Amino acid sequence: MRDDRACDPELLARLRQGDEEAFSELYAAYRARLFTFLLRLGGRRDLAEDLCQELWLRLAARPPVLQQDMPLGPWLYRVARNLYISYLRSREYDENRTAELTAIQFLSSLQPDPLEELSGNEMQHCLQAALAQLPLPYRECLLLVSGAGLTAQQAADVLDLPAPTFRKRLSRAREMLAKWMRLG
Amino acid sequence: MAEDDDRLTERHIDVLLASTQLQDLDPAAAKRIEAVCLAQFRRRRRPPLPSRAFLVGVLEATLAVLLGGSYLLWNLGRALVIYGVHLR
Numbered sequence: 001m002r003d004d005r006a007c008d009p010e011l012l013a014r015l016r017q018g019d020e021e022a023f024s025e026l027y028a029a030y031r032a033r034l035f036t037f038l039l040r041l042g043g044r045r046d047l048a049e050d051l052c053q054e055l056w057l058r059l060a061a062r063p064p065v066l067q068q069d070m071p072l073g074p075w076l077y078r079v080a081r082n083l084y085i086s087y088l089r090s091r092e093y094d095e096n097r098t099a100e101l102t103a104i105q106f107l108s109s110l111q112p113d114p115l116e117e118l119s120g121n122e123m124q125h126c127l128q129a130a131l132a133q134l135p136l137p138y139r140e141c142l143l144l145v146s147g148a149g150l151t152a153q154q155a156a157d158v159l160d161l162p163a164p165t166f167r168k169r170l171s172r173a174r175e176m177l178a179k180w181m182r183l184g
Numbered sequence: 185m186a187e188d189d190d191r192l193t194e195r196h197i198d199v200l201l202a203s204t205q206l207q208d209l210d211p212a213a214a215k216r217i218e219a220v221c222l223a224q225f226r227r228r229r230r231p232p233l234p235s236r237a238f239l240v241g242v243l244e245a246t247l248a249v250l251l252g253g254s255y256l257l258w259n260l261g262r263a264l265v266i267y268g269v270h271l272r
Contacts, residue, residue: 032208060225146201
């Protein structure tokens with residue numbers, strides 16, 4: 001991640017030793033970022049909340065053993081993304097047919113940015129709308145790199161994609177988003 | 185010129201996405217989730233209690249030893265009696 005947390009290994013070690021404060025510190029550090037990721041991925045606050053709970057329960061039940069100097073962020077994003085994919089599979093979710101509905105729910109679930117309201121700038125709103133229309137494989141690439149701040153390699157690892165494939169997909173995602181924003 | 189504009193927009197997408205305000209759980213939901221997870225965390229810390237199956241297994245093994253031992257003694261006794269009768 002671009003804002004790597006040097007304290008992650010130490011916090012994880014404390015977590016494995018049963019330190020409750022370590023859990024609370026991690027929760028405070030990553031809660032909003034993971035919730036935002038899940039919200040942008042699925043477009044529903046209730047779903048993002050449920051998946052968040054599941055994610056943090058997993059961390060509490062079994063803290064991961066990560067290699068030295070490996071940040072916790074990518075692991076958390078991987079679990080979050082896998083939980084969302086599992087949800088889609090369990091519901092036999094058809095993204096294409098419900099894309100429009102998702103976009104509507106997505107927009108209604110996002111709180112307006114006060115600065116955006118003050119300045120009257122619709123750019124952010126336009127961005128969110130275009131993001132909601134992006135197919136999942138492209139949306140998740142963009143959210144991991146541009147939204148969550150993972151490096152391209154970390155994001156490719158999260159998605160289990162070869163780095164060149166990931167870069168192509170990311171480039172295509174940016175292109176599609178830019179196009180939809182211009183149309184919007 | 186239009187292409188230049190397009191490239192500019194694509195370049196700015198990362199900046200726009202990164203600058204979008206983070207959303208967060210409702211405070212009540214955030215507290216509830218933390219409490220649930222901490223409870224789970226405490227359960228994980230406790231040493232595992234012997235399960236019911238384990239206790240039943242121990243009971244069964246004890247009974248088997250006791251009954252098996254008795255059965256062995258019973259048969260040994262019988263064999264001695266039979267041998268004794270046979271000697272007479």
